[in-house]
Structure formats: structure tokens, C-alpha cells
Amino acid sequence: MSSSVVPPNLTPEDFEVEYSEEASLPPEDPSLSPSVWIQKNLFSSPSSAVLTVVFSVIAVLTIRGLLAFILGEERQWDAIATNSRLMAAQGYPLDQFVRIWVAFGSLIGLAGFSAAIFRASGTISLKRIAIWVMNIGVAAGVIGLLAPLSSSGRMGWIIAALVVFGVGAAIWFGFGEERRRSTFIPSIWVLSGFALIGVISLWVVPYGHYFLGEDGRATVEEGTVAFSTQMPWTVMWAILVVSHLVGLAVRDRLPAQASKGFLGLLWVIAPFVANWIILRDPDFDYDHVFSTDIPMALAFIVIGGAVLWAQSSSTIGETGRLLAIAILLAAVYTWVSRIEFLDFLPNWSMLQKARLSMLFLGLYGLAASNFSRDNATRRAYVAGWVIFMVIFHWLVTAVNSPSTLNIQSDTYLGGFTLTLFIAWLTLLVSFPIGVVMALGRTSNLPIFRLLSTGYIEIIRGVPLITILFFFANILLFFLPEGMEIAKVAAVVIGYGLFSAAYLAENVRGGLQSIRRGQFEAADALGLTTSQRTAFIVLPQALRVSIPPLVGQAIATFKETALVAIIGLNDFLRIANNTIPAQTDFVGAKREGLLIVSAIYFVVAFSMSKYSQRLEKRLGLGTR
Amino acid sequence: MTANMSASGMELGRADMIVSDGVDKWYGDFQALKGVTAQVAEREVVVVLGPSGSGKSTWIRCINRLEVHQGGTIAVDGVELTNDTRNIDKIRSDVGMVFQQFNLFPHLTVMDNITLAPRWVRKQPKAEAETKAMELLERVGIPEQAAKFPGQLSGGQQQRVAIARSLAMEPRIMLFDEPTSALDPEMISEVLEVMKDLARGGMTMMVVTHEMGFAREVADRIIFMESGEIVEVGTPEHFFTNPTEDRTKLFLSQIL
Numbered sequence: 030m031s032s033s034v035v036p037p038n039l040t041p042e043d044f045e046v047e048y049s050e051e052a053s054l055p056p057e058d059p060s061l062s063p064s065v066w067i068q069k070n071l072f073s074s075p076s077s078a079v080l081t082v083v084f085s086v087i088a089v090l091t092i093r094g095l096l097a098f099i100l101g102e103e104r105q106w107d108a109i110a111t112n113s114r115l116m117a118a119q120g121y122p123l124d125q126f127v128r129i130w131v132a133f134g135s136l137i138g139l140a141g142f143s144a145a146i147f148r149a150s151g152t153i154s155l156k157r158i159a160i161w162v163m164n165i166g167v168a169a170g171v172i173g174l175l176a177p178l179s180s181s182g183r184m185g186w187i188i189a190a191l192v193v194f195g196v197g198a199a200i201w202f203g204f205g206e207e208r209r210r211s212t213f214i215p216s217i218w219v220l221s222g223f224a225l226i227g228v229i230s231l232w233v234v235p236y237g238h239y240f241l242g243e244d245g246r247a248t249v250e251e252g253t254v255a256f257s258t259q260m261p262w263t264v265m266w267a268i269l270v271v272s273h274l275v276g277l278a279v280r281d282r283l284p285a286q287a288s289k290g291f292l293g294l295l296w297v298i299a300p301f302v303a304n305w306i307i308l309r310d311p312d313f314d315y316d317h318v319f320s321t322d323i324p325m326a327l328a329f330i331v332i333g334g335a336v337l338w339a340q341s342s343s344t345i346g347e348t349g350r351l352l353a354i355a356i357l358l359a360a361v362y363t364w365v366s367r368i369e370f371l372d373f374l375p376n377w378s379m380l381q382k383a384r385l386s387m388l389f390l391g392l393y394g395l396a397a398s399n400f401s402r403d404n405a406t407r408r409a410y411v412a413g414w415v416i417f418m419v420i421f422h423w424l425v426t427a428v429n430s431p432s433t434l435n436i437q438s439d440t441y442l443g444g445f446t447l448t449l450f451i452a453w454l455t456l457l458v459s460f461p462i463g464v465v466m467a468l469g470r471t472s473n474l475p476i477f478r479l480l481s482t483g484y485i486e487i488i489r490g491v492p493l494i495t496i497l498f499f500f501a502n503i504l505l506f507f508l509p510e511g512m513e514i515a516k517v518a519a520v521v522i523g524y525g526l527f528s529a530a531y532l533a534e535n536v537r538g539g540l541q542s543i544r545r546g547q548f549e550a551a552d553a554l555g556l557t558t559s560q561r562t563a564f565i566v567l568p569q570a571l572r573v574s575i576p577p578l579v580g581q582a583i584a585t586f587k588e589t590a591l592v593a594i595i596g597l598n599d600f601l602r603i604a605n606n607t608i609p610a611q612t613d614f615v616g617a618k619r620e621g622l623l624i625v626s627a628i629y630f631v632v633a634f635s636m637s638k639y640s641q642r643l644e645k646r647l648g649l650g651t652r
Numbered sequence: 653m654t655a656n657m658s659a660s661g662m663e664l665g666r667a668d669m670i671v672s673d674g675v676d677k678w679y680g681d682f683q684a685l686k687g688v689t690a691q692v693a694e695r696e697v698v699v700v701l702g703p704s705g706s707g708k709s710t711w712i713r714c715i716n717r718l719e720v721h722q723g724g725t726i727a728v729d730g731v732e733l734t735n736d737t738r739n740i741d742k743i744r745s746d747v748g749m750v751f752q753q754f755n756l757f758p759h760l761t762v763m764d765n766i767t768l769a770p771r772w773v774r775k776q777p778k779a780e781a782e783t784k785a786m787e788l789l790e791r792v793g794i795p796e797q798a799a800k801f802p803g804q805l806s807g808g809q810q811q812r813v814a815i816a817r818s819l820a821m822e823p824r825i826m827l828f829d830e831p832t833s834a835l836d837p838e839m840i841s842e843v844l845e846v847m848k849d850l851a852r853g854g855m856t857m858m859v860v861t862h863e864m865g866f867a868r869e870v871a872d873r874i875i876f877m878e879s880g881e882i883v884e885v886g887t888p889e890h891f892f893t894n895p896t897e898d899r900t901k902l903f904l905s906q907i908l
């Protein structure tokens with residue numbers, strides 16, 4: 030036996046493997062001098078020389094045309110500047126805007142903290158930073174040379190280009206070859222550095238602010254476009270940096286697994302909480318709360334708890350499962366039947382609560398046999414139900430109370446915020462459904478296979494826009510009496526169900542890539558089918574599916590643009606319809622569309638970049 | 653055939669751990685096992701030999717229900733294998749299996765590979781399972797690899813982890829299906845050493861292998877199969893020096 034000194038009481042942190050993108054540095058290619066490089070790559074033969082020249086000319090003309098388009102005299106960029114708030118959040122009341130900032134700030138804080146805990150930030154070598162900065166300088170120089178500018182404007186661009194390039198060169202030459210390649214800066218600091226430059230510019234650069242007056246006319250204001258946002262953006266920046274620093278400081282003191290799980294949970298509920306902060310401020314009717322809401326919640330807590338306690342007893346056997354199924358069927362019956370056996374309940378909100386609670390009780394009860402180990406486990410199981418019921422009843426009561434925020438249902442939200450909400454919620458809805466469908470399609474039980482395959486094939490045979498129309502307009506007529514649903518919610522459900530079918534196919538690809546030996550090893554160890562799926566099969570399948578899943582997330586994000594067609598005001602619709610219809614900016618469509626494309630591109634591109642990092646980190650393709 | 657069953661459990665004075673009685677198995681129209689009848693006694697080490705395609709793997713995999721047999725009966729420690737999932741669970745928790753291709757879980761560390769089943773099937777507390785896992789890794793000689801992922805280990809090390817993973821469930825029987833066939837020659841002995849150690853410790857073992865040295869040294873009995881049938885059963889001495897069946901002699905002449 031080897032004389033190892035590994036202590037027996039290892040914790041998972043001890044098994045964490047530090048991933049680094051560039052663990053050891055390979056020797057650098059002997060660098061060619063620029064002239065040699067050009068000769069070797071661009072002018073190696075007469076034909077390649079011709080091609081190089083032709084394509085250079087085409088490139089120069091294209092860039093020039095694009096710059097002329099962007100910087101042309103006739104462009105009305107003030108249409109965007111004036112409407113930036115509209116594009117961000119549509120008609121959200123001005124005096125309540127702080128809610129959006131609070132929601133956004135919480136997300137940023139969560140992001141900064143999570144980046145530290147998950148060690149999600151990559152590193153960038155000084156060498157690459159220097160190259161980046163120099164490239165930015167070159168880009169500015171190209172703009173300065175090619176754009177249709179006044180001569181003073183051109184001078185300004187060129188000077189700026191030289192300064193930026195100089196900074197890059199200073200980083201390059203300020204550090205020796207060795208230090209340049211072996212000094213790594215966390216990319217989150219580099220990004221915050223760039224963000225800081227942006228934030229500072231809000232304070233010092235007069236972007237030109239246009240204020241839309243009462244009479245609907247735009248007045249040019251002194252100051253900057255960020256007049257009202259320079260402070261909030263500064264705070265946002267500070268939140269990002271501080272939360273990341275706090276995360277770095279505490280991450281070694283927190284139990285890694287538990288804190289990651291907790292943060293993951295926070296990310297799942299984050300869109301709902303953000304939605305909540307932005308849209309709701311419930312005005313509880315306390316008489317009603319005490320006379321009906323609380324008694325009802327207590328009834329479900331006590332009776333449901335007792336039922337679950339019985340179901341999780343180790344001696345109940347198959348009876349417990351049958352009981353759960355009976356409750357489930359009863360709950361479903363209250364949804365589909367027009368004859369209500371819950372008719373005695375005073376109002377619709379109570380009925381809704383009773384139905385949903387029964388549904389949850391049935392579902393929760395199905396899992397009871399997994400918790401029959403000992404009384405402590407059973408208590409934890411029932412406690413889970415109690416906590417869930419408290420949150421659920423509070424939530425439904427709050428949703429059903431009028432909100433002090435007087436915002437109308439469908440138009441309250443719009444612009445980029447709406448795009449983000451729909452994309453995020455759709456992904457959240459589609460992920461579990463898609464995974465379940467994929468498992469169903471590969472299941473041994475014919476009925477599951479049939480149902481999942483049918484679902485997937487039907488959905489994949491129908492265009493998304495049809496499904497969106499259906500859910501936005503027709504679904505309402507199929508709902509049980511008294512039930513309403515906002516258009517946004519209908520869209521998210523429809524889009525989520527659509528997306529789930531495609532997600533299922535991606536996950537199925539991953540499932541099929543798992544070798545039979547993995548199943549056999551799990552079986553031989555005595556794992557149950559659900560344990561095998563949860564611990565062995567799904568983790569591996571999802572890892573393999575990351576590239577297609579991210580591709581799909583990007584597609585989902587981009588295709589939210591379709592909601593414009595069914596009358597939701599996402600930021601594409603605002604750019605395409607709303608802004609060009611304003612008296613001051615008649616026909617100013619191109620500016621908005623260009624900005625919208627740029628934003629779509631930036632978000633999609635960052636997602637794709639992040640997935641590449643994730644793949645590398647999880648060691649895909651190197652296994 | 654029965655005449656050759658020299659040392660069944662009754663004669664050794666120990667209980668039979670595995671009883672395979674007239675086991676038949678078809679793949680479609682092809683009969684892979686034809687009435688396979690044999691017993692393995694407690695603490696006995698049985699080596700199964702036979703040419704490729706003779707049904708060795710099929711038989712040993714029937715014993716922990718990775719394959720379903722269609723005729724005859726299999727009983728492990730008195731529990732008969734039927735479609736009753738409780739019996740299957742009971743038997744799987746008593747029987748460990750080591751595969752030719754190791755089949756470690758590539759997304760889990762060595763430590764997690766070993767502790768997963770004890771924690772979720774045996775419901776052991778994490779700390780206890782990890783202490784136990786470290787002991788097992790000591791026993792198979794690679795405690796320093798606990799934090800690594802399977803992909804970072806050599807084949808021999810992976811197979812030793814696979815053995816430790818099976819042992820963590822505290823099985824009473826270990827099945828080995830060609831545990832060294834996928835290994836480079838220089839790693840075979842490190843795995844065989846671990847297996848010999850197990851045998852000396854009194855584990856009941858059924859081993860499919862082509863390692864004749866191991867069979868000669870460790871086996872209590874050798875079962876020779878061909879075309880889905882048991883052809884000859886005997887002690888290593890009988891088997892290697894004085895086989896009675898012609899097919900056995902032919903097989904030995906080809907491999908020795």
C-alpha cells in the first residue's frame with residue numbers, strides 16, 4: 030500500500046477540480062515579422078494576390094457604406110435616444126421606475142455573487158487584453174478614416190484611435206514576453222473595466238438628450254441621454270463589483286455544494302421575483318384574508334400533512350400510491366367537469382386554490398415512498414409540504430388581490446424587458462417538460478413512449494406562429510369557466526410547450542449517446558430506475574446536449590420577436606411600428622431596427638461564447 | 653455431465669450461494685444457454701472458461717438479472733430470481749459485478765463513484781460512506797486517486813476502482829466478466845492481485861477469465877462451457893492435467 034496522507038474525512042470541496050483554461054503554456058509560435066506574414070498568407074502567388082486585393086476593396090467599400098449609413102446626416106439617432114426608455118420597458122409608469130432598477134440590481138447582484146461562487150469567470154492573459162485594446166484602436170482608426178465625417182470629427186476619431194492603440198501597446202510593451210503571457214486577469218474584472226468606462230462616459234459625454242414634452246413634441250435638453258440613468262447605472266456597476274467581491278471573500282467559507290444548490294434555486298425563481306417586484310404591490314383585504322384565505326391554507330396544511338404522513342409510512346405499501354392517484358384524479362376532475370363538487374366555496378379564487386392544492390397534494394404524495402426511511406425523513410417530507418403550501422397560498426392570495434400599482438394587464442410590460450421575460454420564462458417552462466418528454470420517448474413503457482413521441486411529432490409539425498396565435502387568442506375559450514389568463518402568460522405557456530418538443534429531441538440525442546455499460550453498472554449496484562436516471566444518465570446526457578441546448582436557447586431568445594405579430598409590444602415592434610409612427614420621428618425605422626439587431630446579436634453571441642467556455646470546462650470532447 | 657460435479661456445496665459442507673438449475677436463454681431464435689446447471693458454494697471461487705461465444709457472459713449476467721433467462725431457475729442465497737422486483741433488488745444488493753469495460757461513471761470522481769450506491773441504496777450517511785470508500789481504496793492500493801475523475805486514471809487503476817465500487821455495497825458474491833481483457837499486459841497483474849486478495853479473504857466469486865495462471869492458482873473449481881452448455885467441471889488440477897472431455901482437451905490445446 031502506498032503511504033498516502035489523504036485524510037478519510039474528505040468533503041466534496043476536496044474533490045473539486047480546479048479548471049483552468051490554459052493550465053500550462055505551450056511554446057509560442059516563432060513570430061513572423063509582419064511583412065513575412067503578409068507575404069506568406071496574402072501574396073503567396075499571383076492569384077492569391079489578386080484575390081487579396083479584390084476582397085480588400087470589397088471589405089473597404091462595405092465598411093464605408095455601413096459607416097455612411099450609421100453616421101449619415103439623415104439618420105435620426107435621437108429617435109432612439111428619446112425612446113430608449115420606451116424600448117427598454119414600454120409604458121411603465123415613470124414614478125415607479127425604481128422598481129425596475131431594484132429588480133435589475135437584484136439580478137446583477139445575484140450574477141456577480143454567483144460568478145464568484147461557481148468560479149464561472151474565466152481568465153484573460155495580459156497579452157490578449159493588449160491585443161483587444163489595440164484592435165479597438167484599429168477599429169476606431171478605420172472609422173475615422175472611412176466614415177463620412179467633418180474634418181474635425183475625423184481628427185477626433187483618429188486621435189482617439191491613436192490614444193486607445195497607445196494604451197494597448199503600452200500594456201504589450203510594459204510587460205516582458207514572459208509576464209505578458211503568464212499574467213491572467215479574471216475576465217469579470219476586464220468586463221467591469223469596460224463597463225466602468227461606459228458608466229463614466231454617462232457622466233462626462235454629452236450624448237444629447239431629448240425630452241418628450243406634454244404636447245408630444247421633443248425638446249432638446251442640455252446634459253446627457255443618461256440624465257436620469259447615470260446614477261442608477263453607477264449603482265448597478267457598484268452592485269456588480271461589490272457582490273462579486275463579497276462572493277470571493279465568502280466562497281471558501283461556505284459549503285460548496287449547498288450554496289451552489291441554493292443559488293441555482295434563486296436563479297430559477299429570479300424571473301418570478303423580478304416580475305413580482307416590477308408588476309405587483311398587493312393590497313391585501315385583511316378581513317378576507319383572515320376569514321377565508323388563512324383557514325383554507327391551514328386546512329390544506331393540516332389535512333394534507335396528515336395524509337402525507339400516512340402515505341410515507343413504511344407499512345402502507347401500494348395503498349399510499351393509490352391514495353395519491355385518487356387525489357390526483359379528483360383534482361383533475363374538478364378542472365374538467367362543469368359540475369363542481371367544490372361549488373360550496375364562496376368565490377373563484379378559493380376554488381382555484383383548492384383545485385391547485387389538491388393537484389399538488391396528489392403529485393407530492395406520489396413521491397412519498399422515497400421518504401419512508403425513518404421518522405426524521407418523514408418529518409422533513411411533511412415539512413416540505415407545509416412550507417410549500419404557505420408560499421403557494423400567500424402567492425395566490427397576493428396575485429388575486431388588487432395591486433396598488435395601477436398597470437393594465439397586457440400593455441404593462443413591453444420593450445426589451447418583455448423580450449427577456451418571455452425568453453427566460455419560456456426556457457424555464459420548456460426545460461423540465463422537454464427532459465421528461467425525452468425520457469418518456471426513450472422509456473421502456475410503451476404508453477410513455479407513445480405519448481411523448483406523439484407530443485413531440487405533433488408539435489414539431491406545427492409552425493410556432495400557429496401555436497402562438499392559438500394560445501394568444503383561442504386558448505381562452507377552452508379554459509374552465511371563471512378562469513382568466515393574461516396574454517403574456519398564454520404566450521409563455523404555448524411557446525414553452527413548443528420549445529419543449531425541440532428540447533426533448535436534443536436531450537434524446539444525449540440520452541442515446543450513453544453507453545449500455547453505464548445502465549448495467551448502475552443496475553448491478555442496485556440503483557433504482559429513478560436514481561439511475563437522476564445520477565447517472567441525465568447528468569451525462571445533458572452534458573453531451575449542451576451545444577444543441579444552447580443553440581436552442583439562442584433560437585428561443587431570437588424567436589420571441591414573433592410575439593410582435595400577435596400584438597405584444599416587444600422591442601422589435603416598438604422599433605418597427607411605434608417609433609416610426611411618432612410625429613417627431615416619422616419613418617425613423619432603420620435606426621431602431623439596427624439597434625435591435627445589434628442587441629439581439631450581442632446577447633446571442635455572448636450566450637454562444639459562454640457555452641463554448643462551459644463545454645471546455647466540462648471537458649467535452651476531451652473525454 | 654452431472655458426474656463431473658465433483659465439489660458442490662453439499663460436499664464442501666457449506667451452503668450453496670448460487671444455484672443455477674437448467675437455465676435456458678434465447679436471443680431470438682438463437683439459444684445462448686442450454687440447460688445450464690451448476691452451484692457455487694459459500695466462499696468458493698469458481699472460474700468459468702470457454703471459447704468466445706460459448707455463453708459465459710450471458711450466464712454470469714443472468715445471475716444478477718442483467719439478462720433475463722427464459723427457462724430453469726436461478727437462486728442466489730436462497731432467493732429465487734423472478735420478475736418480482738423485490739427479489740431482484742435483494743439479489744443485486746448481495747451480488748457485485750465487475751465488467752470488462754470497467755463502466756465507471758465518467759462524470760463522477762472516484763470517491764463519488766464509490767459512495768453513490770452506498771449512500772442512495774444503503775442510505776449510509778455521507779461521512780461514513782466516504783470513510784469506507786477510503787478504506788477500500790487503500791485496499792486496492794490507490795487511495796491517492798480519490799479526487800480524480802475516471803478519465804484521468806490508467807486502465808488498471810480504473811478496474812481497481814470498479815472493484816472498490818462493487819465492494820462498497822458489501823456484497824456476499826462477486827461476479828467478474830473478463831476483468832482483465834481490456835487491460836494492457838503490464839496492468840493485468842495489479843488487478844489480479846486485488847482479486848486474489850479478495851479470494852483469500854473468503855469472498856464467493858464467479859470469474860470469467862482467460863487468465864489460466866489465475867484459474868490454476870486461485871480457483872476452487874473450473875467450469876468449462878461451450879455452445880451454451882457446461883461441458884466439464886472440476887478442480888484446476890483435474891482440469892489442466894487430466895480433462896476427460898475431448899472438447900476440453902481441444903480447448904486447452906488451443907490456448908496453452
Ligand SMILES: Nc1ncnc2c1ncn2[C@@H]1O[C@H](COP(=O)(O)OP(=O)(O)OP(=O)(O)O)[C@@H](O)[C@H]1O
Pocket residue numbers: 679682684702703704705706707708709710711
Ligand atoms: N444481445 C444479444 N443479442 C443476440 N445475441 C447475443 C446477444 N448477446 C450475446 N449473444 C450471443 O450469445 C452467444 C453467447 O454470448 P456471450 O457473450 O455470452 O459469450 P462469451 O462466452 O461471453 O464470449 P466472449 O468470450 O467472446 O465474451 C454468442 O453467440 C453471442 O453472439
Ligand SMILES: [Mg+2]
Pocket residue numbers: 708709710829830
Ligand atoms: Mg463475454
